[in-house]
Amino acid sequence: MSDKAWGGRFARDTDRGLAAFARSLPLDRRLWPYDLALSAAHVRMLAHRGILSQADADALLTGLVDLERAFAAGEVELPEEGEDIHLAIESLLFARIGEVAGRLHTGRSRNDQVATDLHLYLRDAAHRQSAALTDLLGALWERSRQALEQGVVVPGYTHTQRAQPVLLAHLWLAHFDALERDRGRLADLVRRANRSPLGAAALAGSPHPLDAVLTARLLGFDGPYDNSLDAVADRDFLVEYLSFAALCGVHLSRMADEAILWTTAEFGFAALEDDAAFGSSLMPQKKNPEAFEHVRARAGRLTGVLAGFLATLKGLPLAYNSDLQESHHALYTAADTLDGMLAAVRRLLEALVVQPERMAQAASDPLMLATDAADLLVRRGVPFRTAHRQVGELVAEAAARGVGLGELAADVVAAHAPALTPADLARLTAQGAVAARATHGGTAPARVAEALERARARLAPPPLPPPPPRAADVAHTPLPLEEVSR
Numbered sequence: 001m002s003d004k005a006w007g008g009r010f011a012r013d014t015d016r017g018l019a020a021f022a023r024s025l026p027l028d029r030r031l032w033p034y035d036l037a038l039s040a041a042h043v044r045m046l047a048h049r050g051i052l053s054q055a056d057a058d059a060l061l062t063g064l065v066d067l068e069r070a071f072a073a074g075e076v077e078l079p080e081e082g083e084d085i086h087l088a089i090e091s092l093l094f095a096r097i098g099e100v101a102g103r104l105h106t107g108r109s110r111n112d113q114v115a116t117d118l119h120l121y122l123r124d125a126a127h128r129q130s131a132a133l134t135d136l137l138g139a140l141w142e143r144s145r146q147a148l149e150q151g152v153v154v155p156g157y158t159h160t161q162r163a164q165p166v167l168l169a170h171l172w173l174a175h176f177d178a179l180e181r182d183r184g185r186l187a188d189l190v191r192r193a194n195r196s197p198l199g200a201a202a203l204a205g206s207p208h209p210l211d212a213v214l215t216a217r218l219l220g221f222d223g224p225y226d227n228s229l230d231a232v233a234d235r236d237f238l239v240e241y242l243s244f245a246a247l248c249g250v251h252l253s254r255m256a257d258e259a260i261l262w263t264t265a266e267f268g269f270a271a272l273e274d275d276a277a278f279g280s281s282l283m284p285q286k287k288n289p290e291a292f293e294h295v296r297a298r299a300g301r302l303t304g305v306l307a308g309f310l311a312t313l314k315g316l317p318l319a320y321n322s323d324l325q326e327s328h329h330a331l332y333t334a335a336d337t338l339d340g341m342l343a344a345v346r347r348l349l350e351a352l353v354v355q356p357e358r359m360a361q362a363a364s365d366p367l368m369l370a371t372d373a374a375d376l377l378v379r380r381g382v383p384f385r386t387a388h389r390q391v392g393e394l395v396a397e398a399a400a401r402g403v404g405l406g407e408l409a410a411d412v413v414a415a416h417a418p419a420l421t422p423a424d425l426a427r428l429t430a431q432g433a434v435a436a437r438a439t440h441g442g443t444a445p446a447r448v449a450e451a452l453e454r455a456r457a458r459l460a461p462p463p464l465p466p467p468p469p470r471a472a473d474v475a476h477t478p479l480p481l482e483e484v485s486r
């Protein structure tokens with residue numbers, strides 16, 4: 001007979017190659033803190049409902065809390081051939097407390113167990129990443145404040161072609177807003193996902209009088225899932241997290257791409273401090289923004305994880321299927337990748353030294369004031385489309401002569417735009433163009449100062465459900481819970 005936990009109906013053990021192929025322990029071993037907390041909550045509930053004797057419950061809780069201590073101290077060796085973290089913990093418990101360990105799995109299944117563990121892991125990751133995003137938002141906000149104080153003007157681009165001058169402070173706040181939406185998405189999805197699958201058992205619920213509300217509350221969930229099939233089959237929470245991670249990654253990648261452009265000799269808008277740059281093994285002069293390139297590249301990895309996991313889910317009937325074991329790969333890859341990107345961008349932002357003179361020089365390109373010339377004509381009664389054409393002709397004249405708009409001769413200006421004089425054109429400046437764009441959300445200093453104030457109010461992170469408890473906390477939470485919980 002097989003000596004597996006589920007080996008009773010098997011005459012022979014699983015083929016070693018297939019067992020290795022199916023094993024999730026190398027991935028899901030990181031779930032130990034959540035699986036122990038979940039197990040402690042389950043034991044408290046079983047005893048509370050009289051399904052377990054208090055003596056057995058105490059023995060199990062002592063074992064679980066001791067195992068938690070041993071894991072944290074790095075003393076635990078997981079069985080090399082273990083199938084997954086759930087069975088591994090059960091066998092470790094047998095080794096510590098003996099046969100009473102066999103009562104732990106009453107009324108639960110690895111199906112509701114793994115789903116609950118993943119929810120708890122996600123909540124932990126959300127706390128960490130919301131804090132990392134908050135830190136990054138604070139840094140972007142401070143950069144914006146400084147740039148506004150210094151009045152730094154930079155060319156704004158469309159199609160990577162110089163378009164109109166903008167305040168550098170405005171640009172930093174644009175990145176701030178995108179990342180702040182990401183942080184909000186993370187909080188939204190975690191709040192929506194804060195339901196406990198525990199109690200669904202394999203798929204149908206349990207004949208034991210379980211209290212799923214109690215286990216949910218012990219673990220900091222808002223309550224249990226309403227449907228046992230959905231509880232074990234649902235991975236929406238994970239898809240939402242992967243979507244958040246992919247989009248946040250895309251935003252970080254766009255920032256990185258901008259920084260890469262800025263550090264080229266062609267732009268020269270920023271320099272990287274030495275300790276944030278990399279060299280070439282062949283070309284002695286090179287100073288490469290490689291960490292920014294890795295940020296850009298890893299957004300591709302995050303996008304791929306999302307697409308891959310959706311593809312895994314699309315063919316699955318209810319309820320649990322082993323395909324769902326891909327959850328581990330998807331979740332940990334996304335969480336680890338995003339952790340690394342957030343930390344790297346935070347560091348890179350510090351190391352990115354902007355060059356305000358180069359920015360100002362580029363922003364003073366007179367061709368970027370063409371829209372302002374057209375708008376001046378509009379204020380003098382010329383229809384915009386006519387004004388656009390007239391100024392376009394002036395731009396062509398200036399380009400042909402290799403001069404700025406303000407340097408065109410009076411007869412040339414009069415021939416194309418009779419309502420304009422060379423003096424009008426010479427008076428246009430980048431600072432003036434910036435100040436003129438005073439509509440809501442525009443780049444005028446007064447508007448950016450207001451936006452900065454509004455952003456200050458959004459620096460603090462949105463509330464999240466509580467971080468997952470430790471098994472030791474769960475073991476000692478006074479019951480009944482109604483009297484102590486919210």
Ligand code: ARG
Pocket residue numbers: 024028083084110111114322324325328
């Ligand atoms: N290791 C599995 C997973 O990660 C746990 C659930 C397994 N259930 C089962 N009947 N094989 O999804």
